[in-house]
Amino acid sequence: MGEALESGMNFGHAGSSGIEGNTENAGNTGSTGLEGNTRNAGNTGSTGLEGNTRNAGNTRNALYLIPYPRFSSQHRGVGGHIVHAYSITRALAKAGFATRILTEEEIPLLQGEDGNPELVSVPLAKNDPVRRILWGRRFLRAVRNELSGHPFETSQNHWPTNRPEFVYIRYSVGFMNWLPALKRICGEIPLVLEVNSFGSQRRSWLAGIEGRFLQSADLLIAISDVVRQGIHDRWGDALSGKTHVVTNGVDPGRFPVWKEASERSRGDVIRIGYTGLMETWYDLDLVAEGFLDAARRWSNTDQIKPTPSESTPTKPTQGNPAPRLELHFYGDGPYLQTLRQRYKNETQIVFHGAKPYTSMPDVMNHLDLLVNAESAAKAYTSPIKLMEYMASGRPVLSARTPQCEAMLGAGDKDSERGWIYELGSKDSFTDRLLEWLETPDDEIRARVVKARTFVEEHHTWDQRLAQILALAGIPPVDRP
Secondary structure, eight states: OOOOOOOOOOTTOTTOSSTTOOGGGTTOOOOOOOTTOOTTTTOTTOSSOOOOGGGTTTOEEEEEEOOOTTTTGGGTTOSHHHHHHHHHHHHHHHTTEEEEEEESSOOGGGSOTTSSSEEEEOOOSSOOHHHHHHHHHHHHHHHHHHHTTOOOTTOOOOOOSSOEEEEEEEOOGGGGGGHHHHHHHHTTSOEEEEESOOGGGTOGGGHHHHHHHHTTOSEEEESSHHHHHHHHHHHTHHHHTTEEEOOOOBOGGGOTTHHHHHTOOOOSEEEEEEESOOOGGGOHHHHHHHHHHHHHHHHHOOOOOOOTTSOSOOOOBTTBOOOEEEEEEEOOSTTHHHHHHHTTTOTTEEEEEOOOGGGHHHHHHTOSEEEEOOOGGGTTOOOHHHHHHHHTTSOEEEEOOHHHHHHHTBOSSOBSSSEEEOTTOHHHHHHHHHHHHTSOHHHHHHHHHHHHHHHHHHOBHHHHHHHHHHHHTOOOOOOO
């Protein structure tokens, strides 16, 4: 689970060169932690871990671990990994679990306004490979303190009487050597390990040691059938037997104006948008080049203007220019500057940089078509981005992967809930974009409504959490 805002779901750190994990940001000083976070300490109205004894014995607790320095700041808060952490911990709190998040840096988005979830930081002052490895020991000590009822130094709150019912951890290649020790600390408390990808996908020599470390978990949650099959292919039934697929999800409530968005027609400027992590493995050059080809063909199309009854954008005729097409990129990542430089002279391509996660529903609402880009290197992911697009009330153009096909109801060509182009094919992207431009608004609305209904009924974070709890043998919280 967890893509990387969506996605950005490379939490197995395929870019790392060993157990230190993703070294891409080595030296990044990042932030220094929560400095104790006492905002809700002693708040008796909270269902969180506020430490007052009135709720002792009545609360049910969960501990969520992010063993990855600079988890958020490495890409200015952009990535599906952050969305996943936010969504699962919010779902836990909503389900009645007092949830504590242990992480390296201050991530305000993850901190609940009422103290649930509560964020506890284990800061790393200097982020280099050696210090990252040593930091793992300090992170384990913080976990031990939490489970023994002695809070880490950046938290002033104690667990209530009940210890956590389970410990949930996002898999990081840089932390894999600490997993056996983590399980010893947990003892009989179930250790649930979420696997988005793993190091030996790109570095086969890691397979021997990586499999032994993964064996430490009681339950493995794979984000897709492709990831689970990869686990089986490398390590057989020893690991795949306790690995279950739980795909990512979406909170439809984040998009309250989706119906109004679905009913909006295209205007004189048609805005196509990509949101999320800017990485080489998302084939964003294909998106840009395919868009430019489509824009040239669209502006040169010599067809008669449609009659008013045809709800498609006006095509160009003599004296009647076509609606302007624009491609907008929202997000951050290592590839952003390369893209900016490469397309700096293309006035129809606009780069906005990173935007707060809370503002993204409004960003999507003002775009006419949302692009879910993928590449063969990332075809194993469960795309949070696509699910949020489908919930937004705006139409979607997605690359074809097994997961995207299932989400969009795609056959060989047509899709019930969006538009789909062939993975790695610029010409296919161009053709499908032009096809969407020529699709009547009524048909677009019909697909958009089907997309929204599909994720509402089958892909909410509440449903995903219920799956995880059932697999871990954790009963739901009884409500009064």
